[in-house]
Amino acid sequence: MIDQLIKRKINEVKPRSVFFGIEPIGLGTSYVESLSSYISRLAIYHNVPITILLNETIGPRLESTYLTDKFAKRLAPNRYYLINGISSINREFINVLEKLTGRNDIEHLTFKNWEGIFSKNIVVKHKRWCPVCLEEWRKESKPVYEPLIWLVSDIEKCEIHYSRLKEHCHNCGKKLAFIHRHSLVGHCQYCYQWLGESESSNKKEYLSKEELFLIEYYKKLLESGSKQTSFPSKSFICLVLPQIKESLKIGRVLDFAQFLDVRYHKLIDWMKNRHIPSPEALVSICQKLDCTIDELLSLSMENDILNHKCITDQGVLRKKVTKEKVYSSLLNEIKKDKPRSLGQICNELGVTSKYVYWNYPILGKKISDKYLSFKNQQDIQVHNKIKEVLEKSLKKDEPESLIKCLDDNDISYKIAKRHHPTLCQEISTRFSNYISENKRKRLEQTQSQILKVIYELNEEGIYPSVAKITQRNPGIDPNIFRQKVFNDFRKTTAIELGYELSKRR
Ligand SMILES: [Zn+2]
Ligand SMILES: [Zn+2]
Structure with a gap:
């Protein structure tokens, strides 16, 4: 019981x-x-x-x-x-x-x-x-x-x-x-x-x-x-954005993009749930709406968007831009040292790139071409910088892993691979060879230590058991004989010296 x-x-x-x-x-x-x-x-x-x-x-x-x-x-x-x-x-x-x-x-x-x-x-x-x-x-x-x-x-x-x-x-x-x-x-x-x-x-x-x-x-x-x-799930942003737009009484998505200070097509992607904003963009949205992330989340959950403080401030919406203003801004842009993309400029002006191409085709193309060549130039710089880093790594006395080399220089693996696949491969191979060479050296060193002790014991007529070997040379870790390679080495040497293994360990 x-x-x-x-x-x-x-x-x-x-x-x-x-x-x-x-x-x-x-x-x-x-x-x-x-x-x-x-x-x-x-x-x-x-x-x-x-x-x-x-x-x-x-x-x-x-x-x-x-x-x-x-x-x-x-x-x-x-x-x-x-x-x-x-x-x-x-x-x-x-x-x-x-x-x-x-x-x-x-x-x-x-x-x-x-x-x-x-x-x-x-x-x-x-x-x-x-x-x-x-x-x-x-x-x-x-x-x-x-x-x-x-x-x-x-x-x-x-x-x-x-x-x-x-x-x-x-x-x-x-x-x-x-x-x-x-x-x-x-x-x-x-x-x-x-x-x-x-x-x-x-x-x-x-x-x-x-x-x-x-x-x-x-x-x-x-x-x-x-x-x-x-x-929240990944569709959180596509649910919340239309509500904000409606509450702000903004009709066109283009104006909404202007209000949020994002590219029109990017906003469309978010609203259609094709992409979600980057962490930085999400912070920026909250900043524009003057709310914290948990307020934004609760907006999406409670539908209480109309009462929110950010919605009453209509002054932030910019006025419609004139054709003359667009023209002079585009002309100004061409003169700048650091070119910007047409999309970025259009976004700032509140017009689409289609509008620019339709009204000012030559100016539009000039801006696009200038930006493209600037981007190419930047790409070449990145290409050369990565090359320099990789070549430097290959010259180091002690080889390092590709991941460490890229990590130390804040270069992404994907970009490095795209620009210099062969150099990346060379670094990886050099490092893995180095590791296996080190391993081989360590193995040989330990085996020669073991061999020396086995011969000594044999001279004195003592069988080279694990206990005897490690007793004689305490520098040899008994645990290494759990590895097949060392135990087999010990056994084969013992057989060569004429010991019979069947009765012994
Ligand atoms: Zn502190
Ligand atoms: Zn330290």
């Missing part, structure tokens, strides 16, 4: 999570912790190296074979930054971490829920931090962590301290990866230097109205994350 009771009690107990689900810092606030910071703290809390946590606990539980394969080969660290942003990687990480910690709020430590409004990733590729924030937290004995807002690529300053966010360790000068075997929140993973700095040693910078608007915009987004029950 008692046995049955105990059994029932055991069955009633909730399954225990693998990890203690420590509370993410700043949940529900604009300074919510980033997922990479949480993983680092989780490892420290459980006293395991972060790489063990990733490779042995998280890695095997990931569902995508693409990721588990990557894990088996040690996922390239420069891809880890995606876990804080929007990617299929972080969906998997979130699922696994929620299971491991028994929590259901891990998703708010990334931008994953906001993928409906972002056309691309908005997070930086390396760690970024406000040294003064870190210093203050430590002084006040508050927990040290890395908030998600520091990682938004468009935000460059801390609004609390007016200091520029740092990307390089002030001691060794290195950029820091999000996941590294020596990751420790608030410290450099290479030289272990504390990354905090006092306010007096940090230059105060000016924050423009635009910068403050941008910070406020993302703060609101992060703050509302954990309070939302549903998140």
